[in-house]
Amino acid sequence: MKAQIIIIGDELLNGSIQDKNISPLAKWLDQIGFACDQVTITKDREDLLLPVLKEAWDKSDLVITTGGLGPTEDDITKQILAKLIGTTLAPSDKAQQLVEKLYSRRDKLWNPELNHYHLIPKGVEVFDNPKGFAPGLMIKKDKRLLLATPGVPRELMAMLEETLPDIIKESFPNMDNGPKVITFRTHGIPEEKIFGELCPGLWQELSHYGKVSSLPQVIGVDIHILLKPEFRKDYQKTKETIVNLVQTKALKDYIWSNEFITLEEAVIKKASEKNLKIGCSESCTGGLVAHKITNVSGSSRVFMGSLVTYSNESKKDLLRVSEEVLKTKGAVSEETALEMVQGTKEKLKVDVALSLTGIAGPLGGSKEKPVGTVCIGEAFGNSSESKQYQFFGDRALLKERFAQTALLKALKIIEKL
């Protein structure tokens, strides 16, 4: 079954906002069994949107649009959908009832003068928007389905969870929605070396099972195998076979997970299993490590906190880093990272502590310690140590690299404990 996504909105095409809908929508389609071959982002202008919609609607089993359902004059999706199926907008009792319900959920009264949520293309069905006011629209024709959803990410996410699964089940009762991708997450080896030097022939071996793709990430490379249909049937067995195959190769030393999970999820999972308390202190990453960890629901069971000591004063006051070390070695040094992590372990009373101090740039670098330098400390039991690294990238990427490198260290420690 083929699906296409159409993302509507000027703001995405002048860079004023970054899209947040494509990735969860694509993931959802993949999970429920649709192959999404194409995504188009287009302005809310009839001359652009209508041809894109027509082509997608002709070629796909399922078309999902996001955006343009709001109350202001730049929201024209409903009008264009009406043109697509050769009708016009008209008041709909069903839509009005739904809108009144959506408003009453928030203890508000719907006022038809402020918006036209009750006007929809004649004959089109509406469906629930669990977190917003604009209903979704649904067009069915010859076993094909078009769903118009809101562009606000929280509204779309709620629809993906609460509203759309039943609609899809009803329209496409025989979908194949089992897992079909196997992923290896690696670190510490560049893409071209994996298949060219470390494991020549592995790409071909894996291709027996499905389409292989290789994807550079922030601190390593992901390898995905999209299984052929005959290998999807017994997914667990196929996975075991492929994991065993890869275990015989030199690549095994570079793999940190056989699952498509994040480092922070892996850290929280392992720490929870072993009932270990963890904590950190951060200078250059400015809270990013803690933010990542606390994005994982359930992290509060094992994560005690992070001391974001962005100034020398706070390193001294909160972590007892010595004036002496800061003066002679500098805030970005293995010595400071070591004192930070020792202070962290003590203050937060944790089993495993991390510390990070570095230069994320663009300012603050020197010849001896250029932008991208980071010192990471780790402490567990009675041992503590620290190490300096050098990375490339802009401020945002460096923060990300520093944070992921520290999380990988935490994972390795926890796995051994």
Place this chain on the structure above:
Amino acid sequence: MKAQIIIIGDELLNGSIQDKNISPLAKWLDQIGFACDQVTITKDREDLLLPVLKEAWDKSDLVITTGGLGPTEDDITKQILAKLIGTTLAPSDKAQQLVEKLYSRRDKLWNPELNHYHLIPKGVEVFDNPKGFAPGLMIKKDKRLLLATPGVPRELMAMLEETLPDIIKESFPNMDNGPKVITFRTHGIPEEKIFGELCPGLWQELSHYGKVSSLPQVIGVDIHILLKPEFRKDYQKTKETIVNLVQTKALKDYIWSNEFITLEEAVIKKASEKNLKIGCSESCTGGLVAHKITNVSGSSRVFMGSLVTYSNESKKDLLRVSEEVLKTKGAVSEETALEMVQGTKEKLKVDVALSLTGIAGPLGGSKEKPVGTVCIGEAFGNSSESKQYQFFGDRALLKERFAQTALLKALKIIEKL
């Protein structure tokens, strides 16, 4: 001048990664004067990619592709570009020289057996990739330009800054690249009320100057005016006129910026101007406030740190929140937020302190304090206070809402000091 972006890669269409290139590319095109009407994301399969490329190349002055230039077998952009212009891949001396240079920058030796970076479509030019190994490709025809760039965000970003500006200048010497959008960032009023109730007629008044669009954000609504060409010429004067117009409307009380900046940028800017030191403590946001603030280069001048106290123990140990308050009022209470912010101001020795404690969910809610409850404390001078709020959303959105609400509070305080 019309531009189109084509993003190539399977991984974007099964949701395994989120695109990070579209937004900066679109912003860059907008800044250098191109209207980007459409973005297409497509798989690296010839039957999908070639027709998309053909259509874009026929219709646009500038086409930019990202992705598919890497060393593994799923990277087929070069092959498809060769088909587009009716040629084949061949070794190129220029490409080889460039690749050798790119490798030597990282003190590495290029090995032609590991990749085929030196093979490019016959007659196509190559250009520098400041942060990677795969050169960019450039096709020129009848004053039109096609640029094939890497998909790895850091490599693309470096090209946008370092390589592409000169290429664009040479190919399109007469671009209009001045500013052309005026933005108002608001908070605290829903989209439909702004134009329907608070300021009826404002949309039409603003439309005199250009295309108006309204865009719900996390804690408010952005209003953009894309100026008509006649109003772009004297941008500063037009901006003054429009800002003055909006100042006469009731909307003025809901605007927190006339610039397209983030809350954290506004906070750091104002705090730097007034030479104020700031700091915070975070429970439910888990470091997000600090992460946002430290994303702003130069934040180290004013931001002292954040105490991410994710456990009750760390709230007591690090911030001196009393056992009594935690027991009787709970960790999520105005009382705890107040003690947290007082402890923060003292420990971090700052002029303005914030604290946040709340429930980001999905677990941890109760009838009295459902998921989405947050208490935010603020302290400056001798005064401190705290207040409880209630928001909707999933864990990620709630963290974002909590953080932005706190940053808005900080901005308001700093503006008054």
